[in-house]
Amino acid sequence: MPRAVIADQFGGADAYELRDLPARPLHAGEVRVAIKAAGISYVDVLTAEGRYQVKPPLPFIPGSEAAGVVTELGEGVTGLAPGTHVSISGWGGLFAEEAVVAARMVRPIPDGLPFAEAAVFPVSFATAWHALVDRGQLRAGETLLVLGAGGATGHAAVQVGKHLGARVIASASSPEKRALALDGGADASIDARAEDWREQVRAAAGGKPVDVVFDPVGGEATDPAFRCLGWGGRHLVIGFPGGIAALRTNLPLLKGASLVGVDIRQFGELEPDRAEANRAELFRLAATGVLRPAIAQRYPLERFRAAMIDAAGGHSAGRVVLEMAQPSAA
Secondary structure, eight states: OOEEEEBSSOOSGGGOEEEEOOOOOOOTTEEEEEEEEEEEOHHHHHHHHTOSSSOOOSSBOOOSEEEEEEEEEOTTOOSOOTTOEEEEEOSSOOSBSEEEEEGGGEEEOOTTOOHHHHHHHHHHHHHHHIIIIIISOOOTTOEEEETTTTSHHHHHHHHHHHHTTOEEEEEESSHHHHHHHHHTTOSEEEETTOTTHHHHHHHHTTTSOEEEEEESOOGGGHHHHHHTEEEEEEEEEOOOTTOOOOOOTHHHHHHTOEEEEOOHHHHHHHOHHHHHHHHHHHHHHHHTTSSOOOEEEEEEGGGHHHHHHHHHHTOSSSEEEEESSOOOOO
16 A cells, blocks of 8 residues: 555644555546655645645645656546656645646656656746746846755756856855856856855846846845846745745835746646646756756655755755655666
């Protein structure tokens, strides 16, 4: 019987346990997937604790991104077959050895993309792409400042920004994270805790303001980052693990700048065709090696608590992954 990480009440890692998960029959339009790897993000941990802005029903199985092998198809499912290697994006339910999901939630993964990388690719890169292309309209030759550049979406934003032809300045809190950002293509990296941070950003931008800020951090980082923008700049709000910032409203006026919200979950729900087109392009780029996630730590399913604590701490340079078994070549 497949196992899953589950809790009857929200809480930290200790509130969850590994339980047998009875299999259920497939409904029309569904697929059964044997999960090989699942990504753990800060948002996954927040949701598991009941501290995210949307609370799922209980009992709850965390996990919003995974990869595995299709084992069974429900009535009406086309374009997939048993044995197909797929990535899964969802809203919970993926810290498990098996998942039954709607067929629209899975996508075949390119040859050469291992399960661990496929598990953490779609959400982070779809978020970065939606932010920079759809919401920020980043153009070649512009300067992009990425906060939290060693995190999941930050590392994706560095790669997407370079692909779009921008000059990328990466801000991160540790030498390891700054090195990861440079590895991902950043033109410059800056210590997020530096006292002269704004001066360093301006120097890295050639003495000019930046055009776009990618902000998955929030809190005290938002105000100084917004002040780095030039006329017509765009500040993209991805998340706020550092807290909800208070931004003076005269700043957007004086700079002719925009504060732009980015919600990948609602984008997928309200604009499914555009979201699907984005995913198709991202997987095309992954297949050619242009975009690749970085794996920092791998944990077996049995050590899910340690993995959740690691992801919550945000210290790893790269992604934290749960592996359900020794992964075969994908």
